[in-house]
Amino acid sequence: MNILVAMDSLKGSLSSVEANKAIAEGFLQANSNFIVKTVPVADGGEGTVEALVYATNGKFVETVVTGPIGESVHAKYGILGDGVTAVIEVAEACGLPLLTKVKRNPRITTSYGVGEMILHAIDKGCSGIIVGLGGSATNDAGVGMLQALGYRFYNQEGGMVGFGGAELNNIVKIDGEKVAERVKSVNFRVACDVTNPLHGVNGAAYVFGPQKGATPEIVLELDEGLRHFADVVLNQFGLNLQDIPGAGAAGGLGAAFAGFLGAKLESGVDLILGQARFEEKLKGVDLVITGEGKLDGQTSMGKAPAGIAKLAKRKRIPVIALAGDISEGNPSLHESGISAYFTIVTGPVELKTAMVPEIAKNNMKRTAEQIGRILIMK
Template identity: 70%
Template sequence: MNILIAMDSLKGSLSSIEANKACEEGFLQADSRFRIETVPVADGGEGTVEALVYAADGQFFEAEVTGPLGKIVKARYGILGGGRTGVIEAAEACGLPLLKRDERNPMEATAFGLGELIHEVIEKGCTEIIVGLGGSATNDAGIGMLQALGYRFLDDNGEDVRFGGKELIRISEIDDSGVSERLKDIKFRVACDVTNPLYGMQGAAHVFAPQKGADPEMVLELDKGLEHFAQAVLSQLQINLQEIRGAGAAGGLGAAFAGFLDAELESGISLILEQTKLKEKLLKTELVITGEGKLDGQTSMGKAPAGIAQLAKEKNIPVIALAGDVSEGGAALYEAGVTAFFSIVSGPVDLETALDPEVARSNIKRAAEQIGRVWRLNKSAGL
């Protein structure tokens, strides 16, 4: 009775590792003979560093970098076993969680700290860097990150522009003479699950900036800045940022990584599952348990549970998904390979209570125990 548990984090409540542990405890409470393997997962956003470090027997490190509004913050990153691959999350250096709601302002927010974090990883001797883009507070097309890496963006007077999305419109010249040669030898793999262009109605400003604090007037100004920057890059470097699928990800960080750092923009969950070797782990698995905070129609579009279910489906392994909230979209989940899905919440409850870590942990454990009891009966009956 081999069971593989690969829960994504329940955002604002439990990490992937904590959710996995609660689920494992529930199954073992149902039957101590279950053979269980847990795999921490993420989809390229929050939890990417943790999932990959644990999966690859790596190490955690911490660095002090410039936060989105210029204050020093502590950013955690990882180096995988072998010491050649670093893992970072944009949110650790320039993420929305680093700001209070009334502090959000993509006109001012910078990705400078992310560049500092990259430099820190390179100094550790890494030649490959995996980047999770989710959760940035910025809309600066990644120029802050590039400034930290030695690029200069100059205005009409030959002066360096400052930080934030408001500065994009002022850029007239790009100087890469100060970029370290070492940077060219680094392979960047970027977890990016959106295909938005850099500017326009489907671009970074119009689609993502409002959740980062931009009002309608700011959105228009930011979009003009992104277009101006793209034209400057096309004119001087012959790189068409607007043609890059995913250029608008994380306030334009997708454009900076792909256009300036020659990064591969990849499906987040595919990258994570490759690194955690989940496909190989399924060879000895009879049942898969996965899940996240909310299961809905969006889950089937690049989220961790869907990626896991697709791999299991290829091997005809049943998949049960758990979540705090289960909304419409069941048909899409079934198509993705989920056999059945359940809410862990046992009755009416307010969101604050449901998100309480102890409550969530208890709910997962209870749900897992019930699934374990049914699974044990099926196995006993030879089903």
């Protein structure tokens, strides 16, 4: 039997690669004659760089960039197997995990480091860049990133604005003359699974601001800044950022990528699976194993397991999904192409304990072995 294992990461516990390895070991323990192959996957969020680097036999690159509050941080990105496509997660440069809760303040956090990562990748010879949005600590409409790339944003006095969401209200003019041609020629593809507009009650500040440290008063200030920035862009360039679905993603980075860098905002899982040539890897496969940390109603709405199941369903390949937690009653999971789903947890246990990497690995391995033993009986 040919088995393809394609687990998404179990956030805070196991990476996609680690989960895949544990499952493969479990199947081979049940029957050493099983042919088990693994494909790291992600949905555009955490783990996107690792998944695509391993799936395409690429390489990791490390650099030092400006962090969300101006300090230097070490950031890792990937260059895919083709040697000319980079994959970047914005959270590496401006992510929430880089800050303690006390230091989270979207009035001052900047996405400048994202622009520095892009320039570093271009210097490495990359002409295409895949970007994973998500987990940002910023609400600066991507202005910080654009500043790093050469865009200049002027205030009423003719000086340059500073960093952070609080500066958006001070922008009166935008100048892109200093943006290098090498930046303009890059093909950007952005994994974005939200459709939130830039501003308004469903926009970046209201929906995502509080988790980044914004109080109700700060949310109002940030939303006003995003609205003002959108008005400046509309008046100067005739471009309506508010009309771009997903403009509010990652504190407005979606707007910056789509509006200023010509990026295409795409379904994260479709983009990642396409780059990994996942459909080709289904040839000759008898069973697919996928899953993530938690299977629930959100899984069928653009998450990796549902995207994998959709492709497998076309080829009539059964799919089993594994997870640490499964919410009750999920007919949408079966509708997406998942044949059956199981939790890897053996009984009542604290979440903190279940997420310990070694425990999660053993649970994955044990569950896969038991599934394998059933397959032997066929």
